[in-house]
Amino acid sequence: xxxGEQLSFRYSPHHSWVLQDFNIQIAPSEIVGLLGPSxxxxxxxxxxxxxxxxxxxxxxxxxxxxxxxxxxxPVQLVFQHPELAMNPRWRIRQVLAEGQSPAPELLQAxxxxxxxxxxxxxxxxxxxxxRIAVARSLNAHTRYLIADEMTAMLDANTQALIWQAVxxxxxxxxxxxxxxxxxxxxxxxxxxxxxxxx
Amino acid sequence: xxTVQNLSVSFTQYDTGLTQxxxxxxxxxxxxxxxxxxxxxxxxxxxxKSLLAHAVLGILPHNAQISGTILFKGEPLTRQxxxxxxxKAIALIPQSISYLDPLxxxxxxxHQAARRAGVATTDIRxxxxxxxxxxxxxxxxxxxxxxxxxxxxARRVLVATAAVGQADLIIADEPTPGLHPDLVAETxxxxxxxxxxxxxxxxxxxxxxxxxxxxxxxxVFYAGxxxxxxxxxxxxxxxxxxxxxxxxxxxxxxxxxxxxxxxxPNPDALPDGCLFSDRCPLVTDACLTERPSLRLVxxxxxxxxxxxx
Ligand code: SF4
Numbered sequence: 001x002x003x004g005e006q007l008s009f010r011y012s013p014h015h016s017w018v019l020q021d022f023n024i025q026i027a028p029s030e031i032v033g034l035l036g037p038s039x040x041x042x043x044x045x046x047x048x049x050x051x052x053x054x055x056x057x058x059x060x061x062x063x064x065x066x067x068x069x070x071x072x073x074p075v076q077l078v079f080q081h082p083e084l085a086m087n088p089r090w091r092i093r094q095v096l097a098e099g100q101s102p103a104p105e106l107l108q109a110x111x112x113x114x115x116x117x118x119x120x121x122x123x124x125x126x127x128x129x130x131r132i133a134v135a136r137s138l139n140a141h142t143r144y145l146i147a148d149e150m151t152a153m154l155d156a157n158t159q160a161l162i163w164q165a166v167x168x169x170x171x172x173x174x175x176x177x178x179x180x181x182x183x184x185x186x187x188x189x190x191x192x193x194x195x196x197x198x
Numbered sequence: 199x200x201t202v203q204n205l206s207v208s209f210t211q212y213d214t215g216l217t218q219x220x221x222x223x224x225x226x227x228x229x230x231x232x233x234x235x236x237x238x239x240x241x242x243x244x245x246x247k248s249l250l251a252h253a254v255l256g257i258l259p260h261n262a263q264i265s266g267t268i269l270f271k272g273e274p275l276t277r278q279x280x281x282x283x284x285x286k287a288i289a290l291i292p293q294s295i296s297y298l299d300p301l302x303x304x305x306x307x308x309h310q311a312a313r314r315a316g317v318a319t320t321d322i323r324x325x326x327x328x329x330x331x332x333x334x335x336x337x338x339x340x341x342x343x344x345x346x347x348x349x350x351x352a353r354r355v356l357v358a359t360a361a362v363g364q365a366d367l368i369i370a371d372e373p374t375p376g377l378h379p380d381l382v383a384e385t386x387x388x389x390x391x392x393x394x395x396x397x398x399x400x401x402x403x404x405x406x407x408x409x410x411x412x413x414x415x416x417x418v419f420y421a422g423x424x425x426x427x428x429x430x431x432x433x434x435x436x437x438x439x440x441x442x443x444x445x446x447x448x449x450x451x452x453x454x455x456x457x458x459x460x461x462x463p464n465p466d467a468l469p470d471g472c473l474f475s476d477r478c479p480l481v482t483d484a485c486l487t488e489r490p491s492l493r494l495v496x497x498x499x500x501x502x503x504x505x506x507x
Contacts, residue, residue: 127244131461156406161458182379
């Protein structure tokens with residue numbers, strides 16, 4: 001179980017709260033949606049759960065343990081802009097290696113072409129790069145995946161392609177997911193349950 | 199108002215060392231926009247949809263090689279003509295607030311846009327005020343800097359900079375990037391109203407759903423070409439002609455959510471035949487020999503030799 005308990009966050013005591021007393025639980029194999037307007041701390045929830053930010057108060061645990069501070073994190077985050085999550089001086093092969101060589105079936109399901117591996121990140125389109133980011137995040141250590149507007153900037157076909165690959169993989173590996181989006185039809189399609197933040 | 203015919207754009211790129219790569223980013227692209235019409239240009243990233251906007255506005259980089267025809271009001275759109283029409287008869291609604299000058303209050307920027315558009319000096323102030331109230335922007339917003347205006351407000355400021363002049367053709371480049379549905383609806387509504395006021399509007403977007411909410415016609419771009427220019431109703435009525443357009447519609451989460459596998463071909467290695475041939479379920483040998491030309495099927499242009507009437 002991935003658990004966030006009484007999560008509160010602000011940048012400093014001089015800032016206002018971005019998030020206050022937020023509770024969430026995601027079971028292995030469960031796909032939970034988080035729907036709500038921008039500015040309501042959805043992205044912060046994702047970052048706290050993946051360890052990108054430390055909560056001002058409250059706790060995040062995975063199977064009862066705090067998130068590890070070193071090594072590969074069992075909670076992975078994929079967000080809207082893959083180019084910001086990649087070293088621009090690396091070739092795609094190196095970017096993928098960060099994910100400890102993803103399974104060939106996954107690369108195939110994502111239609112990642114082997115000719116992309118020798119390219120620089122700026123030579124791939126947004127949709128192609130996001131496939132790489134997804135492949136990198138689904139490695140052997142991943143137990144939970146947070147998808148924060150993962151396909152918000154992609155065309156419908158690429159969106160469906162990435163989602164079908166991810167859904168197959170998480171079902172097979174009993175990975176739990178949090179899907180942050182403001183696209184209700186997408187959440188309805190992929191989630192077991194949806195949390196509305198108002 | 200605007201006619202784009204057989205437009206091709208390519209860049210010569212130097213790879214590591216001296217090897218040259220020819221990147222064909224737009225291939226035989228066609229588009230037609232009338233006054234009072236919203237034409238959506240829908241495609242994935244890398245389909246050439248933003249480059250089309252740059253080609254029409256005449257802001258492609260200088261190493262771009264361009265061929266084909268662009269007509270605006272029946273006359274060829276040369277570089278000189280583009281330079282004199284840009285911001286006047288042809289205006290852009292940019293993608294994000296980052297296109298504005300971060301050091302200048304937004305009121306002054308709308309003011310400048312009006313002046314650039316050729317609004318008479320004596321009328322500018324009134325026109326700016328009118329535009330602000332038209333887009334429900336409080337006049338206090340004028341003094342704010344771009345970073346100070348909220349997301350929804352920023353959208354309206356961007357529309358205001360294009361609408362303050364008297365442009366006949368408005369190009370909105372990805373105006374609803376990852377916005378909340380209410381904001382998407384508001385922005386699309388503004389585009390519709392600009393068309394109702396007699397302008398031609400091009401809506402460039404990755405978001406087919408958004409396009410269908412407002413567009414009269416939807417031009418589907420793929421690997422730098424126009425595969426089909428469908429009437430918006432064709433989508434819901436099952437009247438689509440091109441296998442890719444059909445796949446795009448099928449892949450929406452509210453429909454079947456089934457994608458076609460694969461990816462767009464790379465601009466440095468385009469196939470000789472149909473650009474969609476390596477992913478098309480209906481491909482035959484005849485599709486591989488030459489690029490299908492645009493032909494009318496059930497009243498709309500489509501680039502597929504097997505599309506049926
Ligand atoms: S021309 Fe052939 S390959 Fe291209 S879309 Fe039509 S059927 Fe498919």
